[in-house]
Amino acid sequence: MNGTKAAGAPSGSGGRSGACAAMTAGQIGITLLTTVFAIATLYGTFFYAAREKVMGDVQRIFYFHAPAGIICFLAFFVTFVASIGYLVTRKRTWDVVARSSAEVGLLFCSIVLLTGPLWARPIWGTYWTWEARLTTTLILWLLYASYLLVRRYTDDPDQQARFAAVVGILGFLDVPVVYWSIKFWRGHHPLVLKVSGGGGLEESMKTVFLGGIITYILLYLCLMAIRVPMGRAEEELRWLEAGASRRGAGAPISRT
Amino acid sequence: MNGAFAGLLREARKALLVCGKDLRIEWKSPDNLPAMFFFGLLVLVIFNFGFEAITPSFVDVGPGMLWVAFSFSGVLTFAHAFAVEREGDALQGLLVAPIDAGTLYIGKMIACFLSMTLVELAILPLSALLFDFNIVPVAGSLAVVVPIHTLGYAAVGTLFSAMAARTRRGDVLLPILLFSLSVPLMISAVRCTQAALAGGAIFTGPAGAWMAMACAFDVIFLAAATLTFEYVVED
Numbered sequence: 001m002n003g004t005k006a007a008g009a010p011s012g013s014g015g016r017s018g019a020c021a022a023m024t025a026g027q028i029g030i031t032l033l034t035t036v037f038a039i040a041t042l043y044g045t046f047f048y049a050a051r052e053k054v055m056g057d058v059q060r061i062f063y064f065h066a067p068a069g070i071i072c073f074l075a076f077f078v079t080f081v082a083s084i085g086y087l088v089t090r091k092r093t094w095d096v097v098a099r100s101s102a103e104v105g106l107l108f109c110s111i112v113l114l115t116g117p118l119w120a121r122p123i124w125g126t127y128w129t130w131e132a133r134l135t136t137t138l139i140l141w142l143l144y145a146s147y148l149l150v151r152r153y154t155d156d157p158d159q160q161a162r163f164a165a166v167v168g169i170l171g172f173l174d175v176p177v178v179y180w181s182i183k184f185w186r187g188h189h190p191l192v193l194k195v196s197g198g199g200g201l202e203e204s205m206k207t208v209f210l211g212g213i214i215t216y217i218l219l220y221l222c223l224m225a226i227r228v229p230m231g232r233a234e235e236e237l238r239w240l241e242a243g244a245s246r247r248g249a250g251a252p253i254s255r256t
Numbered sequence: 257m258n259g260a261f262a263g264l265l266r267e268a269r270k271a272l273l274v275c276g277k278d279l280r281i282e283w284k285s286p287d288n289l290p291a292m293f294f295f296g297l298l299v300l301v302i303f304n305f306g307f308e309a310i311t312p313s314f315v316d317v318g319p320g321m322l323w324v325a326f327s328f329s330g331v332l333t334f335a336h337a338f339a340v341e342r343e344g345d346a347l348q349g350l351l352v353a354p355i356d357a358g359t360l361y362i363g364k365m366i367a368c369f370l371s372m373t374l375v376e377l378a379i380l381p382l383s384a385l386l387f388d389f390n391i392v393p394v395a396g397s398l399a400v401v402v403p404i405h406t407l408g409y410a411a412v413g414t415l416f417s418a419m420a421a422r423t424r425r426g427d428v429l430l431p432i433l434l435f436s437l438s439v440p441l442m443i444s445a446v447r448c449t450q451a452a453l454a455g456g457a458i459f460t461g462p463a464g465a466w467m468a469m470a471c472a473f474d475v476i477f478l479a480a481a482t483l484t485f486e487y488v489v490e491d
Contacts, residue, residue: 087487142436149432153423163419166484167433170412173480174437177473181440184465 027225034218041215044208052205058122065115067212068108069137071220075105076144076172083168086161095161096231097224098168102147104223108216109141132183139178143171157238267359274355274363279370281340288336292329292375299325300383314389319449322383323405323442326376330409331431333371334417337364342421347489357486361414365481369403369410376402389453397452404467405445408474412437415481418488437477444470 023031045063052059082098085091116134117127128134147167154160201209282288303321341347350360380398384391391398416433420426435442444466451463458467 087484139436139439142432146429146432146436149429150419150423153425153429155424159422162487162490163423166415166419166487169484170415170437170477170480173476174440177440177469177476181443181466181469184462184469 072108080172083165100227271363278367296329334413338421361485
């Protein structure tokens, strides 16, 4: 890759072209904050939180599992709002935010689906049951995986953004319907622990649970802080490439 | 208020024109309906082999079997709905016509709904025959349950097929999107059909709650799809 910097190249790269760009102060800040909270919550999970009476130490997966589920919903809500924002304003930033949030949300949803069965096996004796919350999470995972598939299989970038926005909106509208229908279909979530309104959780557990939520929120923000500028840089690159091929200027810019 | 009502009637007429066009095309050269019918029938036959070892009652396994058959043949009709517009770039013609995108969607959706209903009307009696079930006493309940769920399915399917027609691997993308989104509707469909086949009440009790949810699903997604269709078909 030659050393000349094209006009309008993405900022935030510290003025260096080529290899890995430096992180901005904000990105470094949020990464450090996330790391601090993560270490604190990990300590709390294994050493501070009380040992659960019935399930024992296995219950500690809860501090990884439940906050991931909550923040995953938040991430998909952000995708929903950003999708509407894109369709209304047609500003590419909304599209980048929608996609980034869907990716991070899908990651957290995968965490829920991986930690859940690991927890379920010793407690319920089975990796999986088709009850309300598990099935809802699985459907959610499928919905947002198909959101990303729609992006992958649509070649035209403008079409891609529009289609994804429509799927992002309809997918989120479906979530409460899916949850209600599966809850009605299967009855109860057979968990001993009830987390509603903080009732039923002992003090130390509540603290670590809260710590877990804050950590996951920070992790979400941290991943978004890295992914969104990356997405915007990809948009810039695509714009530059399209411009170069339109002008017929020499050899195409290589992506490698 | 009078102007709004007249406007609504005008849009309804345009939607029916679009729907009529699709149905007329199908009538002139039956391409889609035979395929849907045979596919649905094939699904029933295959399911029968799957359950042969245990001899379940039709009320227990019938609803699931029927709705798998309907949903798979539904995918065929949705795929066909926009594939047919690819010839001669017919979709462009529709889009430059003085017709609102939402109205175009409603027209297409009604055509898909009617195609699915025709196939269901053929498959239901046939399934009763194949599985030795007397369907006549429950025909009334079925006549309520099946169309309500078909409507919601057609609402979502038509929108996603417009999208899938313009992507690579649209044939794979359409079922993935459609099945993920319509899970609650399918659960409701199976529950309500089971209640109907068992001769039970469909407007009260658990089945009644499911019917209410299905109606809510229909309304929410018809509205959402009508509003977002223009973003899918714009250039």
